[in-house]
Amino acid sequence: MTYRIGIDVGGTNTDAVILDEQFNVLAKTKRHTTADVSKGIYQSMKEVIEASGVPRQDIQYAMLGTTHCTNAIVERKRFNQVGIIRIGAPAAMAVKPMTGVPADLKQKLNQHVYLVEGGHEFDGREIVPFDEEAVYNAARKMKDEVDSVAVTSIFSPVSNAHEKRAAEIIQEVIGSIPVSLSSEIGSVGLLERENATILNASVVNVAEATAVGFMNALEEEGIDAKVFFGQNDGTLMSVDYAIKYPILTVACGPTNSLRGASYLSGKSDALVIDVGGTTTDIGVLIDSFPRESSLAVDIGEVRTNFRMPDLVSIGLGGGTVIRMKDDQTFAIGPESVGYRLPEKALVFGGDTLTATDVVVALGKADIGDPSKVQHLDKMLLTNIYASMIKMAEKAIDQMKTSADPVPVILVGGGSILFPDALEGASEVIKPENFGVANAIGAAIAQISGQVERIYSLNDWGRDKAIDHAKQIAIGEAVKAGADETTCQIVDIEDVPLAYLPGNATRIRVKAAGELAST
Structure with a gap:
């Protein structure tokens, strides 16, 4: 018998589970996320292993969904020294790299910037020849000054030849240094793709330190397991892949919850409400995978x-602070006591009125000491609770694509805040083990790969273009750690681009497969 451990780090709680081969939950734990995120991971892991009684040598897989990289970007801490190369002169000289990025982040990352000639048209034709000598010069200047490099070229999702050659030159001059290529990270759109690539390069060291720390913790517990990281599409990636593409761990927590919710409820198409201690995230399941956002997304104001993932987040969770005013009015959040809920909430002897206190006082949950909230005005609490429900129902409406009611799955430790019926929901499901759905989602996830490219159908033909994209997606899944024999295409999107000549179309393909056994 082989087992797997799944761990998911949230802003308030760190959850861990042990699953058997049939994905049955043998043990689970929920601990408050510590200021030092790694410490909470190790404590949760040790606790759940001891609770399960599973022989350590039989734990073959360990999956981690982590906020380390997200926190680094938001807090502007522990960044790599990044070299930035844009291949696009003279066409892309007007708008400099990191235009519109907050000044504090730009100051940390915008120290070594080089614009060189090159780049492609949408159909793969060179705009101008690639200036290799300029990249050699840039690499010589960056040597000993940077510890990772971000390379972005015009229309590199169509042709990444210039980016790949730049990477070869950089590693020839500097040696073994992480190089992030925009063609492997973002989609069409130069500035946004460049920003994503720069952020990716900035947190490579954070990802590596997290991976090494997690593997060391497993080793200390006597566990020799294959380690995987959660991606933000609800799938997993190998350690090497995670260190190369750490930006893909951003927002993996909510997607783990969506995948866990699908598995626990048996629903492949539904809305999922993931209620934590600080926020409530609402996402959409389509064929058991999270719906992806079609819009540009800000990460750390970039x-x-x-x-x-396509998510709506509202400032409502178990630790949300309720502020009372003299005229019997109130404000719900967005401030939260977060992981300090057990010391700050009234029901635990604290001095702060939280959303958890409201549901306990109204008899809708049994947590802490209900006698500590019996003095509160029940009519006022009823109004507060009704407003909390309205916040969730409004978010449900935002995520629905029609007026028809849809199934809603409630997960997360804070889901005690919500009732068994919500407006807009055909049914409200709160499955067993709902409180650790995120850790379960991390543990059961498949490995995926994705590609997004523009094709000229006059040159390729539609069938040949789609087949080509499928093969690339499967190849990416295999590189991330999937068994090629189990890989399947799980999503295809084909969008004609009328504003480009040559009968152009944007094709996005995702493939997913089971974990490779070797």
């Missing part, structure tokens, strides 16, 4: 265009 506009990017790499794949992200």
Whole structure:
């Protein structure tokens, strides 16, 4: 018998589970996320292993969904020293790299910037020849000054020849240094793709330190397991892949919850409400995978265009602070006591009225000491609770694509905040083990690969273009750690681009497969 451990780090709680080969939950734990995120991971892992009684040598897989890289970007800490090369002169000289990026982040990342000649048209034709000598010069200047490099070229999702040659030159001059290529990270749209690539390069060291720390913790527990990281499309990637593309871990927590919700409920198409201690995230399941956003997404106030889940987040969770006013009015959040809920909430002897106190006082949940909230005005609490429900129902309406009611799955430790019926929901499902759906989602996930490219159908033909994209997607899944014999195409999107000549179309393909056994 082989087992797997799944761990997911949230802003308030760090959850862990042990699953058997049939994905049955043998043990689970929920601990408050520590200021030092890694410490919470190790504690959760140790606790769940001891609770399961599973022989350590039989734990073959370990999956981690982590906020390390997200936190680094938001907090502007632990960044790599990044070299930035844009291949696009003279066509792309007017708008400099990191235009529109907050000044504090630009100051940390915008120290070594080089614009060189090259780039392609949408159909793969060179705009101008690639200036290799300029890249050699840039690499010589960056040597000993940077510890990762971000390379972006015009229309590199169509042809990445100039980016790949630049990477070869950089590693020839500098040696073994992480090089992030925009063609492997973002989609069409130069500035947003460049931003995503720069952010990716900036957190390579954070990802590597997290991976090494997690593997060391497993080793200390006597566990020799294959390690995988959660991606933000609800699938997994190998450690090497995660260190190369750490930006793909951003927002993996909500997607783990969506995948876990699908598995626990048996629903492949539904809305999922993931209620944590600080926020409530609402996402959409389509064929058991999270719906992806079609819009550019801001990460740490930086506009990017790499794949992200389509989510609506509201400032409502178990630790959300309720502020009372003299005239019997109130404000719900967005402030939260977060992981300090057990010391700050009234039901635990604290001094802060939280959303958890409201549901306990109204008899809708049994947590802490209900006697500590019995003095509160029940009529006012009823009004507060009704407003909380309205916040969730409004978010449900935002995510629906029609007026028809849809199934809603409630997961997350904070889902005690919501009732068994919500407006806009055909049914409200709160499955067993709902509180650790995120860790379960991380543990059961498949490995995926994705490609997004523009094809000229006059040159390729539609069938040949789609087949080509499928093969690339399967290849990416295999590189990320999937068993090629189990890989299947799970999503295809084909969008004609009328504003480009040559009968152009944008094709996006995702492939997913089971974990490779070797």
